[in-house]
Amino acid sequence: MYFHYMLLTSMILLIQASLSGRTFQLLWPNLPTLQNLSILIAVPLSAFALTEFSRRFLEARLYAPKANQLLKSISYMSLGYLALSLLLPPHIAKQLSVLGALAAVLAVSFVSPYLWYRGIRQARLFTCAWTGLQIGALTKLFYNLGLLPHSLLTINALEIGSALQAALISLAIVERVYQERDHRLKVQQQVIEEQRELQRLEQRNLYDATHHPVTELPNRGYLERFIKERIGIVGNKSLSLCLISLNRYREIDRTMGQDNADQLLYQIAHQLNDFVSPLPGITALETIAGNRIHVASVDDITLALLFDSVSTKEQEVLMMAISGYLLQRIDFGNLSLDLDPRFGLARYPEHGQNPQSLIRMAKIALDATHHMQGCVAEYRDSFNPYSERRLTLMAELAKAIENNNLVLNFQPQLNLKNGKITSFEGLVRWHHEKFGHVRPEEFIYLAEESGIIHQLTLWVMRNALSKLQSLETSGFGDIGIAINISAVDLEMPHFIEDIRDMLTTYQVSPNRLTLELTETALMRTPELALATLKQLAELGFAIALDDFGAGYSSLSYIQQLPLHKIKIDRSLVQNLERSQENYVIAKTAIDMCHGLGYEVVMEGVEELATLEVLKVLGADQIQGFWLARPMLWDFALEWLKTFVADGIRLPQSNSAPAPEVTSKKTGQTT
Ligand code: C2E
Numbered sequence: 001m002y003f004h005y006m007l008l009t010s011m012i013l014l015i016q017a018s019l020s021g022r023t024f025q026l027l028w029p030n031l032p033t034l035q036n037l038s039i040l041i042a043v044p045l046s047a048f049a050l051t052e053f054s055r056r057f058l059e060a061r062l063y064a065p066k067a068n069q070l071l072k073s074i075s076y077m078s079l080g081y082l083a084l085s086l087l088l089p090p091h092i093a094k095q096l097s098v099l100g101a102l103a104a105v106l107a108v109s110f111v112s113p114y115l116w117y118r119g120i121r122q123a124r125l126f127t128c129a130w131t132g133l134q135i136g137a138l139t140k141l142f143y144n145l146g147l148l149p150h151s152l153l154t155i156n157a158l159e160i161g162s163a164l165q166a167a168l169i170s171l172a173i174v175e176r177v178y179q180e181r182d183h184r185l186k187v188q189q190q191v192i193e194e195q196r197e198l199q200r201l202e203q204r205n206l207y208d209a210t211h212h213p214v215t216e217l218p219n220r221g222y223l224e225r226f227i228k229e230r231i232g233i234v235g236n237k238s239l240s241l242c243l244i245s246l247n248r249y250r251e252i253d254r255t256m257g258q259d260n261a262d263q264l265l266y267q268i269a270h271q272l273n274d275f276v277s278p279l280p281g282i283t284a285l286e287t288i289a290g291n292r293i294h295v296a297s298v299d300d301i302t303l304a305l306l307f308d309s310v311s312t313k314e315q316e317v318l319m320m321a322i323s324g325y326l327l328q329r330i331d332f333g334n335l336s337l338d339l340d341p342r343f344g345l346a347r348y349p350e351h352g353q354n355p356q357s358l359i360r361m362a363k364i365a366l367d368a369t370h371h372m373q374g375c376v377a378e379y380r381d382s383f384n385p386y387s388e389r390r391l392t393l394m395a396e397l398a399k400a401i402e403n404n405n406l407v408l409n410f411q412p413q414l415n416l417k418n419g420k421i422t423s424f425e426g427l428v429r430w431h432h433e434k435f436g437h438v439r440p441e442e443f444i445y446l447a448e449e450s451g452i453i454h455q456l457t458l459w460v461m462r463n464a465l466s467k468l469q470s471l472e473t474s475g476f477g478d479i480g481i482a483i484n485i486s487a488v489d490l491e492m493p494h495f496i497e498d499i500r501d502m503l504t505t506y507q508v509s510p511n512r513l514t515l516e517l518t519e520t521a522l523m524r525t526p527e528l529a530l531a532t533l534k535q536l537a538e539l540g541f542a543i544a545l546d547d548f549g550a551g552y553s554s555l556s557y558i559q560q561l562p563l564h565k566i567k568i569d570r571s572l573v574q575n576l577e578r579s580q581e582n583y584v585i586a587k588t589a590i591d592m593c594h595g596l597g598y599e600v601v602m603e604g605v606e607e608l609a610t611l612e613v614l615k616v617l618g619a620d621q622i623q624g625f626w627l628a629r630p631m632l633w634d635f636a637l638e639w640l641k642t643f644v645a646d647g648i649r650l651p652q653s654n655s656a657p658a659p660e661v662t663s664k665k666t667g668q669t670t
Pocket residue numbers: 411426427428439440441444457460483484485486516546547570603604605606623624625626630
């Protein structure tokens with residue numbers, strides 16, 4: 001546009017200078033041909049420059065495409081005349097180029113006001129400038145034709161018109177330049193804004209994609225990436241992942257509604273973060289606004305922590321602190337909630353070499369807590385449903401039951417009040433060809449998982465009933481047998497019927513068989529367990545609550561159970577005589593059970609000193625290595641006969657301990 005304007009202005013100057021003869025006078029006095037040629041070139045070139053400048057300045061392509069087309073044709077035509085003017089005879093060429101110039105002037109004179117009329121801003125000044133030039137030219141023409149009088153104005157009309165035109169067009173161009181700069185700035189500003197918005201959006205998306213929507217803590221994806229990086233840094237050192245599942249959260253979610261449950265989860269997660277922040281060895285996952293975040297949200301009910309290079313002992317201490325913290329009831333609004341938290345641990349590199357497997361193993365450990373005492377578990381191969389050992393054991397356990405390859409061992413229970421043996425607890429043993437002795441905790445868990453537990457329990461029960469028969473024939477009809485029943489048994493639909501059938505086969509009085517159940521087992525499906533337990537009690541069996549004190553007891557639930565005995569867990573019994581704390585706990589447990597009207601059996605008595613304390617505390621029965629280890633049936637029977645023959649003198653409850661006592665285990669006097 002500017003180029004065409006410059007061209008136009010130069011050509012108008014050239015035409016004026018040529019017409020007035022000044023070029024001839026000043027520039028090429030000896031070349032008349034050039035003088036003629038200059039007009040021949042300047043006129044079509046000015047027509048060309050005029051149309052090109054006008055259509056560009058007025059942006060005709062945008063606002064009036066047809067007019068644009070017209071101006072374009074005229075400009076091409078002018079170029080054609082320019083070429084022709086060099087070939088044709090001068091007078092014809094002159095007429096042609098004037099014709100072309102006239103067409104250009106006429107076209108612009110119509111197009112420009114038309115666009116002004118259409119409201120195109122730049123057409124205003126352009127039309128004025130153009131009109132100024134035309135008036136100047138016409139005045140000059142009329143003056144030359146003698147139609148206007150001689151005056152300063154009429155002589156210089158063309159110059160004045162040109163000057164006016166030049167001033168107005170310059171103004172228009174300046175306005176145009178400002179307009180365009182303004183527009184460019186705005187566009188730039190807009191682009192910057194858009195980029196910023198895009199960045200913000202990207203950051204937000206990244207945050208959302210790596211954080212949990214409710215807790216706003218790092219999510220599973222973030223944790224996996226973090227562990228991967230950490231493993232890279234830590235190299236061969238160890239790293240532990242702790243998954244924390246809030247077991248009762250879904251229940252709370254159902255009763256309190258989604259919004260409240262979300263708030264609760266947020267509160268717990270952030271309180272836990274505050275609690276673990278000062279603890280040593282816990283890895284910060286990220287820092288947000290100066291706050292170090294240690295807790296991740298793996299899924300809706302599972303939180304996670306990472307321990308960096310901590311020893312087994314340090315990990316134990318950390319877990320005690322963390323589980324102790326979360327096991328407290330949580331205040332929420334005016335409620336006090338128990339979330340039943342569970343903790344699953346897996347260690348790099350022993351249990352998993354990459355983040356995914358580490359999380360999976362910790363999850364397996366977490367799931368295992370449902371089948372065991374306590375709420376914390378570290379990954380073990382036996383927990384893993386896909387470990388070779390586990391698959392082999394699972395497949396072969398059924399065969400072992402079928403082929404009678406299991407063995408039941410018997411451990412006696414002693415009545416402290418009268419010094420008599422009351423019963424034996426049957427404890428199952430499995431010797432595997434390849435793996436050797438497999439601990440009952442391991443294969444019982446597998447049996448529960450696979451459902452084989454039902455056959456196992458029935459096998460144990462049959463075995464126990466036949467041993468009750470043989471006790472009777474040996475003259476020990478008053479001695480009972482206790483067996484362990486799993487939670488899964490209580491959920492089996494035919495359990496009661498199967499037992500009833502068995503009772504008719506063996507013709508043994510059911511009250512001689514005690515069924516031991518742990519509280520954790522009952523809590524799996526409390527209502528169903530209670531109903532089945534009531535049926536078992538109605539059948540005449542004695543029911544004992546096993547491992548009391550190892551879990552977290554709900555007294556109100558226990559009171560509903562049709563119990564005869566409570567067996568206090570050996571963790572409360574051991575070290576009784578040395579630890580004041582254990583002493584107080586054991587005393588409280590015994591008093592409480594007596595208060596509820598149950599007989600109390602103390603498990604795991606390994607030393608005489610313990611027994612003496614228990615006697616003082618008023619425990620009814622004891623079981624443990626001090627008296628005898630679990631024995632094969634034949635040994636147990638022999639042991640019983642010797643025991644009955646020799647008797648046992650127990651310490652007097654209120655006398656100073658350490659009387660002469662014969663241990664039947666060794667037969668030695670201690
Ligand atoms: P439990 O029912 O609490 O059995 C007592 C466990 O403590 C037995 O371990 C026994 O050997 C051990 N024990 C007895 N006295 C002492 C003592 O003075 N000191 C120590 N340190 N330990 C003592 P065992 O036989 O390895 O059984 C472990 C668990 O496996 C049992 O715990 C029970 O929950 C389960 N179990 C064993 N046999 C069966 C069964 O036939 N069916 C079911 N469902 N579970 C069984």
